[in-house]
Amino acid sequence: MTETPNPHIIDADTLTGEMHPIRRAVLALGSNLGERMASLQGAVDALADTPDVWVTAVSSVYETDPVDMPEDAKQFLNAVVLIDTTLPAATLMDRALAIEDAFHRERNGERNAPRTLDVDLIVVGDRRSDEDFLRLPHPRAAERAFVLKPWHDLEPDAVLPDAGPVADLLESADQSGMKKREDLSLDVQ
């Protein structure tokens, strides 16, 4: 499937018209509604099926207390996926939103609403962006244990640009309310 970059954003790569370099990206997945594992596995499969995206690692699955959500919000399953990609970051964002939509993600305009599937771009190579449509690095990743812990499991030496080593961020983050689900795992095709 060929995808068109979001017309509202002109990626630096798009302007050059050159072959895109391969970049590593870190994506965070979350689900707290419906068939949570099916949604997370579906997201991994959809990423793996995306042309010019190669899934290189998938973390363990963590069950986590909802953070900054309504009191009656249900527990999340969270995981992190590492990919290599030649897609421009804006195209990857479009793809992430399309994958969320495919899993019946309903948007009511509220941030932090319960969701069948959330696909967040945490970092995409050294790409920086400060648009509403795409902020990179993800502005709230540095304090989210549900992102940092599975990422750290996969890449103990990872660094979140502008924030610091993931290991240090994780030490400062609130890790209560999250536990590894040893009985669950995500497959990579």
Ligand SMILES: Nc1ncnc2c1ncn2[C@@H]1O[C@H](COP(=O)(O)OP(=O)(O)OP(=O)(O)O)[C@@H](O)[C@H]1O
């Ligand atoms: N790095 C990013 N990853 C995912 N979505 C992003 C990113 N930067 C900007 N967005 C935009 O944010 C919107 C999605 O917001 P959403 O409702 O999923 O927020 P949220 O998941 O509730 O909160 P949070 O952004 O804190 O995870 C989309 O329109 C998307 O284009």
Ligand SMILES: Nc1nc2c(c(=O)[nH]1)N=C(CO)CN2
């Ligand atoms: N535990 C947990 N809490 C959240 C999550 C999430 O994925 N897991 N996502 C949010 C908005 O993206 C807000 N709060």
